[in-house]
Amino acid sequence: xxxxxxxxxxxxxxxxxxxxxxxxxxxxxxxxxxxxxxxxxxxxxxxxxxxxxxxxxxxxxxxxxxxxxxxxxxxxxxxxxxxxxxxxxxxxxxxxxxxxxxxxxxxxxxxxxxxxxxxxxxxxxxxxxxxxxxxxxxxxxxxxxxxxxxxxxxxxxxxxxxxxxxxxxxxxxxxxxxxxxxxxxxxxxxxxxxxxxxxxxxxxxxxxxxxxxxxxxxxxxxxxxxxxxxxxxxxxxxxxxxxxxxxxxxxxxxxxxxxxxxxxxxxxxxxxxxxxxxxxxxxxxxxxxxxxxxxxxxxxxxxxxxxxxxxxxxxxxxxxxxxxxxxxxxxxxxxxxxxxxxxxxxxxxxxxxxxxxxxxxxxxxxxxxxxxxxxxxxxxxxxxxxxxxxxxxxxxxxxxxxxxxxxxxxxxxxxxxxxxxxx
Amino acid sequence: xxxxxxxxxxxxxxxxxxxxxxxxxxxxxxxxxxxxxxxxxxxxxxxxxxxxxxxxxxxxxxxxxxxxxxxxxxxxxxxxxxxxxxxxxxxxxxxxxxxxxxxxxxxxxxxxxxxxxxxxxxxxxxxxxxxxxxxxxxxxxxxxxxxxxxxxxxxxxxxxxxxxxxxxxxxxxxxxxxxxxxxxxxxxxxxxxxxxxxxxxxxxxxxxxxxxxxxxxxxxxxxxxxxxxxxxxxxxxxxxxxxxxxxxxxxxxxxxxxxxxxxxxxxxxxxxxxxxxxxxxxxxxxxxxxxxxxxxxxxxxxxxxxxxxxxxxxxxxxxxxxxxxxxxxxxxxxxxxxxxxxxxxxxxxxxxxxxxxxxxxxxxxxxxxxxxxxxxxxxxxxxxxxxxxxxxxxxxxxxxxxxxxxxxxxxxxxxxxxxxxxx
Numbered sequence: 001x002x003x004x005x006x007x008x009x010x011x012x013x014x015x016x017x018x019x020x021x022x023x024x025x026x027x028x029x030x031x032x033x034x035x036x037x038x039x040x041x042x043x044x045x046x047x048x049x050x051x052x053x054x055x056x057x058x059x060x061x062x063x064x065x066x067x068x069x070x071x072x073x074x075x076x077x078x079x080x081x082x083x084x085x086x087x088x089x090x091x092x093x094x095x096x097x098x099x100x101x102x103x104x105x106x107x108x109x110x111x112x113x114x115x116x117x118x119x120x121x122x123x124x125x126x127x128x129x130x131x132x133x134x135x136x137x138x139x140x141x142x143x144x145x146x147x148x149x150x151x152x153x154x155x156x157x158x159x160x161x162x163x164x165x166x167x168x169x170x171x172x173x174x175x176x177x178x179x180x181x182x183x184x185x186x187x188x189x190x191x192x193x194x195x196x197x198x199x200x201x202x203x204x205x206x207x208x209x210x211x212x213x214x215x216x217x218x219x220x221x222x223x224x225x226x227x228x229x230x231x232x233x234x235x236x237x238x239x240x241x242x243x244x245x246x247x248x249x250x251x252x253x254x255x256x257x258x259x260x261x262x263x264x265x266x267x268x269x270x271x272x273x274x275x276x277x278x279x280x281x282x283x284x285x286x287x288x289x290x291x292x293x294x295x296x297x298x299x300x301x302x303x304x305x306x307x308x309x310x311x312x313x314x315x316x317x318x319x320x321x322x323x324x325x326x327x328x329x330x331x332x333x334x335x336x337x338x339x340x341x342x343x344x345x346x347x348x349x350x351x352x353x354x355x356x357x358x359x360x361x362x363x364x365x366x367x368x369x370x371x372x373x374x375x376x377x378x379x380x381x382x383x384x385x386x387x388x389x390x391x392x393x394x395x396x397x398x399x400x401x402x403x404x405x406x407x408x409x410x411x412x413x414x415x416x417x418x419x420x421x422x423x
Numbered sequence: 424x425x426x427x428x429x430x431x432x433x434x435x436x437x438x439x440x441x442x443x444x445x446x447x448x449x450x451x452x453x454x455x456x457x458x459x460x461x462x463x464x465x466x467x468x469x470x471x472x473x474x475x476x477x478x479x480x481x482x483x484x485x486x487x488x489x490x491x492x493x494x495x496x497x498x499x500x501x502x503x504x505x506x507x508x509x510x511x512x513x514x515x516x517x518x519x520x521x522x523x524x525x526x527x528x529x530x531x532x533x534x535x536x537x538x539x540x541x542x543x544x545x546x547x548x549x550x551x552x553x554x555x556x557x558x559x560x561x562x563x564x565x566x567x568x569x570x571x572x573x574x575x576x577x578x579x580x581x582x583x584x585x586x587x588x589x590x591x592x593x594x595x596x597x598x599x600x601x602x603x604x605x606x607x608x609x610x611x612x613x614x615x616x617x618x619x620x621x622x623x624x625x626x627x628x629x630x631x632x633x634x635x636x637x638x639x640x641x642x643x644x645x646x647x648x649x650x651x652x653x654x655x656x657x658x659x660x661x662x663x664x665x666x667x668x669x670x671x672x673x674x675x676x677x678x679x680x681x682x683x684x685x686x687x688x689x690x691x692x693x694x695x696x697x698x699x700x701x702x703x704x705x706x707x708x709x710x711x712x713x714x715x716x717x718x719x720x721x722x723x724x725x726x727x728x729x730x731x732x733x734x735x736x737x738x739x740x741x742x743x744x745x746x747x748x749x750x751x752x753x754x755x756x757x758x759x760x761x762x763x764x765x766x767x768x769x770x771x772x773x774x775x776x777x778x779x780x781x782x783x784x785x786x787x788x789x790x791x792x793x794x795x796x797x798x799x800x801x802x803x804x805x806x807x808x809x810x811x812x813x814x815x816x817x818x819x820x821x822x823x824x825x826x827x828x829x830x831x832x833x834x835x836x837x838x839x840x841x842x843x844x845x846x
Contacts, residue, residue: 148803148804148805148806148809149805150760150763150805152763187717188717188721215798216803254722272724272725273718273722273724273725274714274715274718274725275711275714275715275717275718276718276722277714277717277718278710278711278714278715279710279711279714279761280706280707280708280709280710280711280714281704281707283703284703284704284707284708284711285703285707285710285711286703287701287702287703287708288698288701288702288703288707288708288711288712289711291697291698291700291701291702291703291734291736292697292698292701294610294611294698294700295696295697295698295699295700298611299677299696299699301695301696302695302696302697302725302726303725311714313714337573338702340573340575375638380571380639381571382571382572382573383571386571
């Protein structure tokens with residue numbers, strides 16, 4: 001245990017982010033040199049960085065077309081990078097979808113398409129069904145969000161109202177081979193849910209989507225009704241079983257947690273991964289994890305201390321105030337309040353994409369003195385939380401964690417170090 | 424593993440409730456026979472049941488006066504039971520406070536006062552400082568709830584604005600001896616927080632309360648200002664170090680969880696107590712515990728399955744709908760939705776007082792078929808959750824857990840059984 005607690009926590013976060021950096025995690029999955037042409041396509045917040053890692057490491061010839069988020073560009077020489085909007089798609093997203101679909105047609109069966117897919121890809125590469133507009137899709141999306149559908153049901157409808165998602169891009173690539181390199185930001189790392197799975201087999205089809213629309217009585221715009229009525233639904237299932245596809249998850253929330261766990265254990269801390277997809281309101285996720293931390297510190301259950309608890313996944317924040325906040329600092333401030341200065345407990349929460357909320361701050365660190373130091377500076381911690389001002393709070397204490405945009409994303413990262421009395 | 428999953432979960436809940444039943448947990452802590460008089464006093468939701476357990480088991484003479492909640496009476500022969508309002512005190516609460524204070528004065532040093540204290544006691548036995556009214560206290564309480572104070576800070580102010588709480592009743596009992604039998608419904612089982620600690624040493628005093636009032640700029644009614652101004656604050660610290668007090672926690676959330684854990688282990692299930700005081704919005708506590716359950720079922724982390732996860736503590740529900748709900752069924756419905764039918768996962772959530780919310784239903788059980796059975800009955804599970812209709816939901820499925828009021832309370836009880844694929 002050579003590092004001090006805050007240094008240790010920072011090194012865990014760095015290890016988690018590094019595990020998802022395309023420059024480090026992509027090269028081992030690159031093919032040596034393919035027979036025919038190598039075509040690189042991709043969509044997602046990490047796809048430009050992934051494209052660069054391909055260019056830097058592939059030995060043969062290649063060309064490509066990849067779409068990423070505005071500001072997430074990484075200059076490449078052979079692969080064209082275009083930019084579009086996220087999370088709400090814009091006309092550049094539709095252009096990207098159309099161009100990429102065009103780009104992969106007319107390939108031969110000796111050719112290989114390397115698909116670089118990461119979170120955000122479905123907004124960045126959008127192509128609604130013929131005669132439907134982006135606005136139509138957004139209207140359906142809005143209804144989906146309020147109808148009581150589960151996230152899996154919403155994803156099913158979204159995937160099936162597209163010319164690209166749910167394996168439709170793979171169908172267009174046929175007869176060329178497909179190598180998928182995926183960076184996951186979704187629970188359970190289901191390939192069909194990462195960027196709506198453009199190049200993997202979907203387990204659902206248009207008639208599943210229709211059943212969900214009926215179950216929740218979603219009112220459809222006329223264009224969607226026409227589309228759904230005009231299709232022979234059963235024949236519409238996207239069957240890509242004939243396509244030669246190999247799929248690799250090159251970075252996932254779980255792999256990021258395992259990377260951090262490996263550092264912890266080297267430092268002598270027993271380490272427990274609570275979950276790679278913990279969800280819920282950030283402030284409440286914090287009180288639960290604080291409850292577990294107190295049980296450890298006070299009763300040595302369910303683990304004895306010293307130890308480290310890791311978790312990933314994406315929390316939510318219901319805005320009540322107008323402070324400068326983000327999911328991770330909201331979590332951390334609520335955690336610090338719940339621990340109420342308990343000795344020996346330290347925590348870090350950060351977004352692996354380096355941007356927690358709208359600030360160029362990845363997250364923050366708290367320690368047993370966090371709450372009392374805030375009061376010394378005239379800051380009322382609970383008021384800061386109520387005002388969703390996590391960044392304002394931790395910046396004032398000098399406890400922000402700043403990495404700059406990492407151009408990759410395996411969701412939130414949380415680490416709790418419990419030294420107990422021993423610290 | 425002889426019991427089926429739902430039977431096992433019910434038996435765990437029964438064991439947890441039984442561990443807190445005065446008839447079972449109180450007798451071992453009764454004195455054999457005291458020298459002088461034995462006087463029984465008490466306040467709390469469990470205090471009538473505790474009084475009955477004393478009458479049924481104490482060998483010598485006794486008399487007493489105890490206050491419980493309307494409807495929580497248990498007829499006794501020698502101990503008078505009075506009833507008052509909870510959670511908002513009424514004039515009967517003030518009468519109870521005054522009568523109990525009167526009841527214990529003029530005792531001798533050979534006499535013993537047996538104090539039966541449980542949750543709810545501070546509302547049921549209320550005596551504001553002289554010249555302050557219940558309304559004054561309620562006005563301060565309302566400001567406390569919205570000012571950003573922590574629960575410990577709020578409790579400090581509440582304890583110190585009273586003629587009974589924070590050890591003041593113990594001071595009145597002196598020179599008689601005190602035996603405290605406590606049933607805890609508070610985090611960390613701090614005796615001074617159980618019913619505001621009328622008969623235990625308080626670590627805070629009136630000047631601490633004043634500092635909190637100043638920190639949060641609580642505006643005080645004139646009566647409170649006069650009270651606080653007129654007292655020589657430093658002399659006001661309630662020092663009861665000269666009183667002969669022995670204190671026993673006869674039932675706690677942790678002991679209830681341990682009782683359930685012992686059943687689980689006998690049935691062959693490794694069992695982990697996540698925390699005895701898990702707090703947060705019920706639906707979000709559920710998504711976190713679901714996240715941990717999925718990690719176990721899918722990745723055998725941080726525990727391998729089969730196993731059981733237990734937790735206690737009191738969650739909260741922010742009402743959005745007008746359904747028939749309670750903290751425990753809100754938790755369970757959110758949990759079932761988050762698990763989305765995952766095979767081999769079963770859960771029970773119940774209030775150990777037998778009353779979850781306003782219904783005479785303690786809680787409910789869910790299994791992998793819960794969500795699909797609801798749909799078969801035409802119930803939209805997410806809409807039920809949004810409408811806070813947990814009782815309506817589980818009653819329709821025949822999965823309510825009904826015990827009747829248990830007349831004790833060690834808070835919420837949650838058990839998750841993870842059989843994984845093996846089930």
